[in-house]
Amino acid sequence: MRGEGAYLLNAKGERFVNELLPRDLLAKEIGKQMKIDNRPYVELSVTHLDPNFVKKRFPNIYKQCLEEGYDMTKEPIPVTPGQHYFMGGIKVDLDSKTSMDGLYAVGETSCNGVHGRNRLASNSLLESLVFAERAANHAAAHVSTEQPVSTENIAFNADEYADIDQRNRKAVLDEIKRKDEAFYEQWLHYDS
Numbered sequence: 340m341r342g343e344g345a346y347l348l349n350a351k352g353e354r355f356v357n358e359l360l361p362r363d364l365l366a367k368e369i370g371k372q373m374k375i376d377n378r379p380y381v382e383l384s385v386t387h388l389d390p391n392f393v394k395k396r397f398p399n400i401y402k403q404c405l406e407e408g409y410d411m412t413k414e415p416i417p418v419t420p421g422q423h424y425f426m427g428g429i430k431v432d433l434d435s436k437t438s439m440d441g442l443y444a445v446g447e448t449s450c451n452g453v454h455g456r457n458r459l460a461s462n463s464l465l466e467s468l469v470f471a472e473r474a475a476n477h478a479a480a481h482v483s484t485e486q487p488v489s490t491e492n493i494a495f496n497a498d499e500y501a502d503i504d505q506r507n508r509k510a511v512l513d514e515i516k517r518k519d520e521a522f523y524e525q526w527l528h529y530d531s
Contacts, residue, residue: 341365343396346384348415350376366420373419382415435474443474 341347341358347365349355349372356368372381385393390412394401397411404411429444431437431451437444446467453466 340383340385340397344388348382348384350378369420380417380419383418384415385411386413434477435470436477443478445471445474
């Protein structure tokens with residue numbers, strides 16, 4: 340949204356940073372401002388943009404904000420920096436191999452370290468293709484047709500996972516809030 344003209348605002352409703360800074364620098368500035376304002380967020384405003392443009396360009400964000408009680412075309416929304424460049428949480432090697440034999444993770448679920456601090460938009464799509472091929476090549480080179488994997492002790496009930504996002508949403512949000520203060524304190528002191 341910053342690339343489309345959104346403003347980042349401090350507690351006084353003033354712009355405090357160039358919104359087009361690289362993501363790592365911008366996140367650091369947001370963290371500093373949050374500390375200055377003594378708030379766990381800053382605000383992102385698109386109220387100066389045409390409401391129809393905002394609704395058309397960001398339909399999912401607009402809908403989610405409405406569900407959370409914000410009409411982003413009329414008021415700023417609270418935002419915090421994210422560790423987006425880290426990508427997923429499953430650590431993999433350069434063949435997308437996890438620490439579990441025979442298990443590979445590819446795309447945004449994996450953490451392979453190729454992005455650094457400033458993943459460019461859509462790089463995850465290219466990464467998915469490259470690492471999917473690497474994973475497939477590695478798996479093909481190391482598969483054993485003589486000893487198939489046993490499925491005897493594997494039990495999966497899809498019904499147990501059908502609403503996992505809704506069931507875990509509150510717990511995840513509570514955990515994020517709990518860790519916010521420690522994360523941003525660490526973030527402010529991070530030195531490359």
